[in-house]
Amino acid sequence: MKSSFILSEVFGGLKRNFSMVLSVVLVTFVSLLFVGSAILLQMQIGGMKDYWYDRVQVAVFLCPPDSEAPTCAEGEVTEEQKESIRADLEGQDLAAYVDEVHFEDKEMAHRLFNEQFAGTSLEGSVPQDQMQESFRVKLVDAEQYEIINEYFSATAGVEEVVDQNKLLDQLFAIMNVATAIAVAIAAIMLLCAVLLIATTIRLSAFSRRRETGIMRLVGASNAFIQLPFVLEGVIAAALGAALAGAVLALVVHFGVAGWLQAQAAGFELVSVGDVLIVTPLLIGIGIIMAGVSSVITLRRYMKV
Template sequence: MKLGFIVGEVLSALRRNVSMVVSVVLVTFVSLVFVGSAALLQMQVNGMKDYWYDRVQVAVFLCPEGSPVQTCAGGEATEEQKAAIEEALQGDDLAPYVEEVIFEDKATAFRLYNEQFEGTSLEGAVAEDQMQESFRVRLVDAEQYEILDEYFSATEGVEDVVDQHELLDQIFAVLNVLTMVAIAVAVLMLVCAVLLISTTIRLSAFSRRRETGIMRLVGASNAFIQMPFVLEGVIASGVGAVLASVALGAVVYFGVDGWLQDRAPSFDLVGLGDVALVAPALVVLGIVLAGVASLVTLRRYMKV
């Protein structure tokens, strides 16, 4: 009987406060969409870091014709200089730091360049003899790039030593900023959702103050009186959380898996499996926030 009474009270309250309940659902939906988006974006950033940092290399660029660098005063790197540089890279001094060395000649650099910019205006913009030869070095510890930079800083035939981590760090820094912006917006929207839930519960309690007073007089406990109000906020917030999860799944399925993945096949993008990990957390977060907000509001403002 008690359960039936509580269910009836909750359904009655939801019917009476349709506009406020819809507002709670929508605000919760929007806020949790931002929370889920921030979580998925951070998962994408972490996945990209793991993928690219394992494959990143240090490029030892050899002198091209006409380079103004002092170590290239003799012109384009000679075969003897190339052999000396390769011997140094594979020698005992650098053996503790170097994992793999690959020589990239002009033909290989030209092919990779055209593959990278295939279908764009840059494809074929540079002739093969204009490409720069280099040694691609994979380090045992990618953070020890400075050792190679210092080792070849004054070596004849070496124009520059470039660490690809620097380029990746700039990209990931931008992505991390976007994640922080999404988190900030999500927190702001969650605050709005909590305030709206509190306001809804206060109005609902005020409109039924006579009923709750009678229930108190006949010996109903505080938990029994407050339960319908708490469930009202939890249900509205739970519906918003479920809708947010469905929306994220649709965006990932149609936007990421369906559209973006076809245009960036070399990237391992977030998928429905990641959404399945995030969705339960969103539902729990929505329910917990609504429950806590409802209880705090009732204890503070509900006088029966």
């Protein structure tokens, strides 16, 4: 009897305040959409770090014919200098830091360049004889790049040493900024959702003040009187959270796992499975947010 009465009160309140409830659903949807996007973006950053940091290398670029670097004063790197640099990389001095070394000649550099920019205006734009030779070094510890850089900083035939980790760090820093922006927008929208839920519950309680007054007179507890109002906010917020999860799943399925994954066929992007992991968290956030704001709002009202 009590449960049926509470449910009838809940659905009655949802019907009477449909426009406000719809506003709560939409604001919760938008705010949790940003929250979910931020979580998925962080999951993607973590996956990309695991993938790329295991594959990035230190590139020891050799002198091209027209370099102005002090170590290239004698012109293009000679065969003797190449062998000397290779011997240093594979020698005992760097054995504790260097895992693998392979040489990338002009032909290979040209082929890889065209593969990387296939289908763009850059494909075939650089002749093979203008490509730069290099040694690609995989380190035992990727953070020990400075050791290689310092070792070859004054070596004849070496134009520069480039750590690809630094390029990735810049990329991930940009992605982290995007995540921070999404979190900031989500926080603002969540605050709006909390205020809107509180307003909706207050108006709903005010419109039914006669019923709640009668219930109080017949001895109903505060918890029993408050529960229908709390459930109204919780249901609206849960619907908004579920809608956010559904939209994220559609975007990931058709946009990320569909089109974008085909463009980045080398590592895994976030999938619908990841969205299914995030969605219950979004629903939980929505329920807690609505429940807490409703209880705080009604606590003062019930004391009247």
